[in-house]
Amino acid sequence: IQTDALWFDQDEANRTTLGAGDPVRGDIQDGADFRRARLAATGQAWDNVSYMLEMDFGFPGRPSFMDVWLDIDDVVGSNNLRIGQFRQPFGMDGLTSVREMTFLERGLPFAFLPFRQIGATLYGCDSDEVMTWAVSGFRYPTDFNGGNIGDNGGYGMAARLTGLLMNNGPGRGLVHLGGGYSFVDPSNDSFQYRSQPEVGIFETGGGVPAAAPTFVPPFVDTGIFQANNSNLFNVEFATALGSFYSQSEFYFVVVDRPGQSTVGFTGAYSQVGYFLTGESRTYNSKGGVFGRVKPNHSVGRGGGLGAWEVAGRWSYLDLTDDDILGGTLNDLTAGLNWYINPFTKFQFNYIYAMLDNPIYGDSEAGIFAMRAQVDF
């Protein structure tokens, strides 16, 4: 469960840009919402078969399928086969659990990811857990119920390879390098890339003030445009030493369009974190991502301060190329996290969003966001 509260401070230019010329329609309201509320059933169907069924009830008006899959272990050597809907193997940020993110939301380049689609993947790691690999095929796009249809395309693939250049054990030095490739031929012959400024809430029903947007609108948005297929590339780089860790990625997508020029978009982010209370960020060597933070001294009946972490991020997304005028967004985020025990944390983010819209020009917004999270 993640409960969020947000406060927005936009300049006039930002309100005008987001309202497509109308500052009232672009005036984002403060608010509070459940960002995620998920129930999952996981288990072992046999000694080599496991499954997961996870639903999210936080979306307005409907429950959505999250991870819904069955795993069969050791089908090709020590590689596992997964069938169902799952996060496609692409991008360190996208594969990090939402329960273990440093900030409230993933970085802006998340907009490029195929993410959860219905398909099959073969994945594994070497016996020393120095390298991980995964390759998958899927139907695209999959709706929130896991459905996809289409005779003309509607397929995609993704692959990811990571390795540890150094791993001296927890807190003693770690260097992670990775890369990914994904090809997608969408069944509806179109794409849309867009992103909110790394926060988002919704309200539905009759309680919304008149004329105000009922959700945080995307700051950058290509709109829906015709496309044959896309080729997506990324590079990942992460380090950890003592109480410090960093994680950076660069993304590049090339989209082939029917009867029009090919367009390319880029994104990147770089983030650092430091634990004031002496913890080290753990690394999940089977998944090739950072893992959970466990406070050295949880706030419990016996006292304890929990873990305190300060963090910073720069995030970049450029969705303008040729005749696609999606805009360019730079986000600077400062974060403070208080882990009161391994399963409960409070997060505070201040995001300074600098938007360059090709039509309305430059504008800025400041956002203060809080989250209370408990998982189980």
Next chain:
Amino acid sequence: IQTDALWFDQDEANRTTLGAGDPVRGDIQDGADFRRARLAATGQAWDNVSYMLEMDFGFPGRPSFMDVWLDIDDVVGSNNLRIGQFRQPFGMDGLTSVREMTFLERGLPFAFLPFRQIGATLYGCDSDEVMTWAVSGFRYPTDFNGGNIGDNGGYGMAARLTGLLMNNGPGRGLVHLGGGYSFVDPSNDSFQYRSQPEVGIFETGGGVPAAAPTFVPPFVDTGIFQANNSNLFNVEFATALGSFYSQSEFYFVVVDRPGQSTVGFTGAYSQVGYFLTGESRTYNSKGGVFGRVKPNHSVGRGGGLGAWEVAGRWSYLDLTDDDILGGTLNDLTAGLNWYINPFTKFQFNYIYAMLDNPIYGDSEAGIFAMRAQVDF
């Protein structure tokens, strides 16, 4: 799970009133439905942190968030802090669990309650559990997914204080007195108070007879009206002695309107119950409400009659003041409950609803309702 079946007997004036002049549109259909079907995950995240995630699937077309919160114990002295969506601390009837209600639905003044909103509350009781207190702040109104947005208001607070004037132990005499206050400044600058006649079913989809209402319409309804804020007050009084218990509340709300006169509405109910099989109603001294009925002799493989209870209620809601013509409703209800074990009961209610509508005049309806309930 609560499965309901209802039969309606309306006089012609009542059909005309509810159909706004058209007796066909006001002809409530007999029916059957699941009133509530809830799944909850609750647990302990740490020795001083607990959580609850409860969804209701009984609403037509969508699951709705019920109690979704995390609790931290002993944050200020022995007081607990709760963050998320929960029933705001106001009114003995509203805070009594739906699994432990004497009748199928709460009394008519329930229409005034802020009830479940997203926010935070600090609550506790003294070490002898003679008094309970709670104070909360919340966003208002929260939609069925826990979302609320709005720059102009959208906040509320509620407070409740209860005490036991006498408590000689189970069945030996108990007197409960309590009161509450709530202030709400809604984000959409409007209110609507309304109520069904203490029963309600729905049907959606194509199976509904033409022209008939698909649900039980509200008998009294202020409509949506412009408002700045509301001040809500109540008083609670309850007693228990032997197999007898009683519970009564009085509610009064004053609504401040922009450029118009202030309006006030009132509501009240008084209910009594008596166990024919000798049980006593338990009292939850931490929550300041009545608790669960456990039959002395459950109906099981070893025999037993279960617990049999007779109950009666008068309920009153006046939503007419000044230019707001919501109507006045008096309900008299006779109830028979059969608790076959602590987790399963059958309830039978006969409700005689006397409606005074400012436009269509007086009318009456008789309703017979049955419920089978099991919880776990």
Next chain:
Amino acid sequence: IQTDALWFDQDEANRTTLGAGDPVRGDIQDGADFRRARLAATGQAWDNVSYMLEMDFGFPGRPSFMDVWLDIDDVVGSNNLRIGQFRQPFGMDGLTSVREMTFLERGLPFAFLPFRQIGATLYGCDSDEVMTWAVSGFRYPTDFNGGNIGDNGGYGMAARLTGLLMNNGPGRGLVHLGGGYSFVDPSNDSFQYRSQPEVGIFETGGGVPAAAPTFVPPFVDTGIFQANNSNLFNVEFATALGSFYSQSEFYFVVVDRPGQSTVGFTGAYSQVGYFLTGESRTYNSKGGVFGRVKPNHSVGRGGGLGAWEVAGRWSYLDLTDDDILGGTLNDLTAGLNWYINPFTKFQFNYIYAMLDNPIYGDSEAGIFAMRAQVDF
């Protein structure tokens, strides 16, 4: 969880028929989807009271109520009473669990069944478990939330009786004979019978190719027609010997219409299965249906081939009578099932659908379908 993937091969006449004259609108798209994803809570509320609350999240856009009931044992002799929403006692195919079906979907005559409705049933079997019986009353039609309303009808009943003419134990010879009767007076005074060709997927949202159907359309369909009530009859016959088993049913429904002639429709199916790996199909003698397949040697860490089964079915549904031009469909299906352990299986079906439409004439379609299933 059931994950399906489908590929369609239609002749031009079939596309034209299903598109009501437009071959583009009748061009069924290949696709993948979750056919079912269900979570259930079941348990014992007391030594003689059990309950089940099951939701399916596989339907587009909403969770739907499946089995939601409470059972009280031994209320009349050794007969049990069930209250809530459940599969009405009619038809061996309909009462077989979806987790234990030989093919991906039930046979075509399933279109006639009242299936899940809100009501009450009394059911039991003799002490030797040679015969089973059940009789039920229900509201009709019940929507996906279990709701039904209506003063004018809206009631139905169903009854089923089965017996074993021979039962020499697992694999040593079994002959099952059964029959059912159901009467329904619908609240909306209308019926519609229709069926997809024994497969079905959905996609919702913006990813659907333009003009293509977003789901597999019904091949035969009476449309909605006025009706007073229906009388439905069926006969069941099943056998098992060694690794072979067979199951057949014949259905006949007579519908009484206001001011028009009575119409009658028929359906039938016959299916056989054979385990190449030596298993026998178990029989659930309390329910009067076939049970779960447990491989002799599951595919696990210790090796094993699992269970391999070949199966065939002929299925028939005639929805044309008098002025109702619903069409006639014959399906021939070949199936291959691989049970890798008792809880996980892969199914492969090839369905050859032969449609006789009264307006567009004869047409044919071939469908290849795969399913991965895990339950728990």
